[in-house]
Amino acid sequence: MNSSFALSSTTFIYGLATVFYIGSFAFKKKMLAKAGFFTLVTGFVFNTAGIGLRWVESYQMGYGHAPFSNMYESLVFFSWTMALLFIFVELKYKEQGFGVFISPLIFLAIAYASFDPGISSKINPLIPALKSNWLIAHVITCFLGYAGFAVAFGFSIIYFIKPGQPVKDAVSTRQPVKDAVSARLPAWEVIDELTYQMVVFGFLFLTIGIITGAVWANSAWGKYWSWDPKETWSLITWFVYAIFMHLRLMRGWHSRNLALVSIVGFVAVLFTYFGVNYLLSGLHSYG
Amino acid sequence: MKNKDTIPRQIWEFFCSVKLTVYTLVLLAVTSIIGTVVLQNGTPRQYIDIYGQGMYNLIKVFHIDDMYHAWWFLFLLALLCINIVVCSVERLSLIWKIIFPKQIRFNPDRFLRGKTKQTFVADQDADLVDAVCEKWLSKQVGPVHRQNDDSTRRMYAEKGRWTRLGVFVVHASVLLLLLGALIGAVFGFKANVRIDEGDETRTVFTAKTREPVHLDFVIRCNEFEVKFYDTGAPEEFRSNLTIIEDGDKTLTTDIRVNHPLRYKGINIFQSSYGTASPGAAVVTVADNSTGQEITRTIQVGETIPLPDDAGSFQLQGFLPHFDFRGRNMGEAFFGKVSLKGKQEFQIGLPLQFPTFDKMRKGRFSFFVKEFEKKYYTGLQVTKDPGVWYVYAGFVLMILGCWVTFFMSYQSFLITLHPLDGGRTRIHLAGRTNRSAQNLKLKLARMATHLENQFKKGY
Numbered sequence: 001m002n003s004s005f006a007l008s009s010t011t012f013i014y015g016l017a018t019v020f021y022i023g024s025f026a027f028k029k030k031m032l033a034k035a036g037f038f039t040l041v042t043g044f045v046f047n048t049a050g051i052g053l054r055w056v057e058s059y060q061m062g063y064g065h066a067p068f069s070n071m072y073e074s075l076v077f078f079s080w081t082m083a084l085l086f087i088f089v090e091l092k093y094k095e096q097g098f099g100v101f102i103s104p105l106i107f108l109a110i111a112y113a114s115f116d117p118g119i120s121s122k123i124n125p126l127i128p129a130l131k132s133n134w135l136i137a138h139v140i141t142c143f144l145g146y147a148g149f150a151v152a153f154g155f156s157i158i159y160f161i162k163p164g165q166p167v168k169d170a171v172s173t174r175q176p177v178k179d180a181v182s183a184r185l186p187a188w189e190v191i192d193e194l195t196y197q198m199v200v201f202g203f204l205f206l207t208i209g210i211i212t213g214a215v216w217a218n219s220a221w222g223k224y225w226s227w228d229p230k231e232t233w234s235l236i237t238w239f240v241y242a243i244f245m246h247l248r249l250m251r252g253w254h255s256r257n258l259a260l261v262s263i264v265g266f267v268a269v270l271f272t273y274f275g276v277n278y279l280l281s282g283l284h285s286y287g
Numbered sequence: 288m289k290n291k292d293t294i295p296r297q298i299w300e301f302f303c304s305v306k307l308t309v310y311t312l313v314l315l316a317v318t319s320i321i322g323t324v325v326l327q328n329g330t331p332r333q334y335i336d337i338y339g340q341g342m343y344n345l346i347k348v349f350h351i352d353d354m355y356h357a358w359w360f361l362f363l364l365a366l367l368c369i370n371i372v373v374c375s376v377e378r379l380s381l382i383w384k385i386i387f388p389k390q391i392r393f394n395p396d397r398f399l400r401g402k403t404k405q406t407f408v409a410d411q412d413a414d415l416v417d418a419v420c421e422k423w424l425s426k427q428v429g430p431v432h433r434q435n436d437d438s439t440r441r442m443y444a445e446k447g448r449w450t451r452l453g454v455f456v457v458h459a460s461v462l463l464l465l466l467g468a469l470i471g472a473v474f475g476f477k478a479n480v481r482i483d484e485g486d487e488t489r490t491v492f493t494a495k496t497r498e499p500v501h502l503d504f505v506i507r508c509n510e511f512e513v514k515f516y517d518t519g520a521p522e523e524f525r526s527n528l529t530i531i532e533d534g535d536k537t538l539t540t541d542i543r544v545n546h547p548l549r550y551k552g553i554n555i556f557q558s559s560y561g562t563a564s565p566g567a568a569v570v571t572v573a574d575n576s577t578g579q580e581i582t583r584t585i586q587v588g589e590t591i592p593l594p595d596d597a598g599s600f601q602l603q604g605f606l607p608h609f610d611f612r613g614r615n616m617g618e619a620f621f622g623k624v625s626l627k628g629k630q631e632f633q634i635g636l637p638l639q640f641p642t643f644d645k646m647r648k649g650r651f652s653f654f655v656k657e658f659e660k661k662y663y664t665g666l667q668v669t670k671d672p673g674v675w676y677v678y679a680g681f682v683l684m685i686l687g688c689w690v691t692f693f694m695s696y697q698s699f700l701i702t703l704h705p706l707d708g709g710r711t712r713i714h715l716a717g718r719t720n721r722s723a724q725n726l727k728l729k730l731a732r733m734a735t736h737l738e739n740q741f742k743k744g745y
C-alpha cells in the first residue's frame with residue numbers, strides 16, 4: 001500500500017460514512033448511525049496510515065520532512081484532526097445524532113484536496129524557511145484548533161436546522177420537538193455545552209498555534225509578528241472566539257445567538273485558511 | 288448606573304465593563320481586516336496608481352498605509368489594556384476573599400437544587416458507609432468537612448478554588464505581550480545589510496527609514512553558499528560569518544535560514560542573497576573585419592583601446608537583471624563603445640548569451656569569457672530587548688488558558704440517610720463554576736464506582 005492509495009481510500013470511506021449518517025438522520029435509523037461511526041473510524045485508520053506512509057515516502061525520496069508542507073497535506077491533516085476530535089466526542093458523550101453535521105466537513109476537506117486540480121499531491125522538497133521543528137508544532141496545533149472550530153460549527157448549525165428552538169439567550173430545558181427529523185438529537189443544553197467545549201478546545205490550540213508560529217517566525221526572520229495577512233487573519237479569528245467566550249461567560253449569551261458568533265468565527269477560520277492563500281499575498285504559501 | 292455616582296466612579300465603571308471589552312475586540316477584529324486588503328508601507332506613487340489621489344489623501348489621514356501602527360489602532364490596544372487592568376483590580380478585590388477564605392463553609396441546599404444529583408442505596412449501615420465515603424472523598428477530592436444532624440450526615444470536599452485565578456493570568460499575559468512589543472518598538476531595531484563575500488561592515492540600515500545603525504562589532508562575510516535540490520528549488524542558504532570585536536576575531540560561524548546567530552543581544556538572520564557586483568571581467572573582443580580576437584582582464588571603470596586604433600571600450604558595470612526590450616536577460620555586464628568618427632553607444636553583455644553582442648553586427652563584438660563570481664549575503668539584523676517579555680507572555684497565556692478552560696472549582700457533597708434494616712441511602716451531588724456537563728458525567732462515574740464498591744460488599 002502507498003500513501004496515495006491509502007488517502008484515496010480514505011476519501012471514499014469518509015464519503016460512505018457521510019452517506020450513512022445522512023441516511024440515519026433522514027430515516028431515523030440508529031443502525032445507520034452506528035454503521036456511519038464504524039465506517040468513519042475505518043476511514044480514520046486509513047487517513048492515519050496515509051499520513052504515516054507519506055512521511056516515510058518523503059524520506060525514501062530523500063527529502064525527509066513531515067507531511068505538513070503544502071495545501072494538499074494540510075487538508076488531509078485537517079480531515080484527520082476533525083475525525084479525531086469527532087471520534088473523541090462520540091466516544092465521550094455517546095451521542096449519535098451529531099455525525100450528520102460533522103462527517104460532511106471531514107469528507108469535504110479531503111475530497112477537496114483530492115479533486116481540486118489546482119492542488120498538487122506531489123511530495124516536494126522543503127524550502128529553507130520551512131525547515132524547522134516549529135513547523136511541525138505550528139501546523140499540528142493550528143489544525144487541532146481549526147478542527148475544534150469546525151466541530152463547533154457543525155454543532156452550531158443545528159440551531160438553524162433543528163425545530164423547537166429555545167427562546168433566545170436562555171438555556172432552555174425544553175426538549176426539541178419530537179418530529180421525524182430531530183427525534184434523535186440531544187437536548188439543547190448538551191448542544192450548547194458541546195459547542196462551547198469545542199470552541200474552548202479550538203481556542204486553546206489556536207492560541208498555541210499562533211504562538212508557535214510567532215516563535216518560528218522569530219527564529220527564521222527575526223520578527224515574531226509582522227502583520228502578514230495570514231497572521232493577521234489568524235489573530236482576527238482569535239478575536240472572534242475571544243468575543244465568543246466573553247459573551248458566554250460574562251454576558252450570559254447562549255444558544256442561537258452564540259451559535260451565530262461561532263459560525264462567524266468559522267467563516268474567519270475558512271478565510272484564514274483558504275481566502276488568504278487565494279485572495280491575498282504574503283509569506284504563507286500553504287495552509 | 289446610579290445618579291449619585293461620582294464622575295470618577297462613572298469613568299471607572301465604564302472601563303470596568305465587559306461590554307467595552309466586546310466592542311473593542313469587535314473593532315479590532317474588523318479594522319484589522321483593512322491592513323490585509325490595502326497595501327501596507329507602499330510608496331505614495333503606488334497608492335495613487337492603485338486608489339487614486341482622493342483615496343490616497345484619506346489613506347494618509349488615517350495612516351492606513353501603516354495601519355497597525357496608526358494612532359487609532361494603538362488607541363484601541365491601549366483601551367483594551369486599561370479595560371483589563373481596571374476589571375482585574377475590581378474583580379480581584381471582590382473575589383480574593385472567596386478564593387482564599389479563612390474558613391470553608393458550605394450550603395447543602397445549593398447542592399440539592401442541582402440537577403446532577405445521583406442517588407443509590409447501599410446494604411451496609413451508615414457508620415460503615417460513612418467511613419468508606421469519607422476515605423474515598425478525601426482521596427478523590429480533598430479534605431472532608433462535615434455537617435451532621437440527627438438524621439443525616441453530610442460530607443463536603445472541594446478542589447480547585449485557586450483555578451479562578453487562571454483568568455487573571457490570561458489577562459496579565461495580554462498586558463505582558465503588549466508591553467514586550469512596546470519595549471521592542473522603543474529600544475529595538477530591525478535592519479538589513481548586504482555584505483559581499485570577503486567584505487565586512489559595521490553599519491546596517493533600518494528596514495523602514497534606511498537610517499544607518501552602527502554596531503559594536505564588525506560582521507564579515509567569509510563565504511556564501513546556496514544549494515539546490517535536483518528539482519531546482521533552493522535547499523539551503525548558508526553564510527559563513529566572522530564577528531570582529533575590537534579588531535579581534537571573536538567568533539566564526541555559519542548561519543542558515545531558521546538558524547540565526549545571536550550575539551550580544553543582536554540577532555543576525557539569513558534573509559536574502561544575490562550576485563555581488565564583480566570588480567573585473569575577462570572580456571574577449573573580436574574584430575569581425577579581420578577575424579582577430581584579443582582577450583584580457585578589464586577592471587570595472589577601465590577603458591581599453593580597440594585594435595587598429597579604431598576607438599575604445601569602457602567596461603562600465605554589472606547588472607543583476609539586464610533588461611533588453613522588456614525582456615529580462617539575467618546577469619550582464621555593460622559597457623560603452625567609442626569608435627572614431629562615430630557616436631559612442633552602450634552595449635550589454637548578458638552572461639547567458641555569449642553571442643548576444645555579435646548579433647548587433649558591428650565591426651567589433653564583445654563577450655564576457657569569465658569573471659570571478661561572488662555572492663553577496665542579505666542579512667537581517669535585529670535587536671529586540673522586548674522579546675523575553677513577549678515569550679513570558681506566551682507561556683503565561685498558555686498556562687492561564689489551560690487553567691481557565693480545563694481546570695475548575697469543583698465541590699462535592701455526599702449525604703447519608705440511614706434507612707430501615709441497616710441500609711443507607713446515599714446522595715452524591717456536585718457543583719462547579721465551569722462545564723456542568725463534564726461534572727454530570729463525572730458524578731455518574733463516581734456514583735457507579737461507589738455503588739459497585741458497596742455491592743461487592745464490605
Ligand code: HEM
Pocket residue numbers: 242245246249250303304305308367368370371374375378454457458461687688691
Ligand atoms: C484580548 C484581550 C482581552 C480583554 C481586553 C479581556 C477582558 C476581559 C474583561 C474585562 C473581563 C471581565 C472582568 C473579569 O471578570 O475579570 C474578562 C473576563 C474573562 N475573560 Fe477576558 N479579556 C481578553 C482576553 C481573554 C482571553 C484570551 C481569554 C481566554 C482564555 C479570556 C478569558 C476570559 C474569561 C474566562 C473571563 C471570565 C472570567 C470569569 O468567568 O470570572 N479573556 N475579560
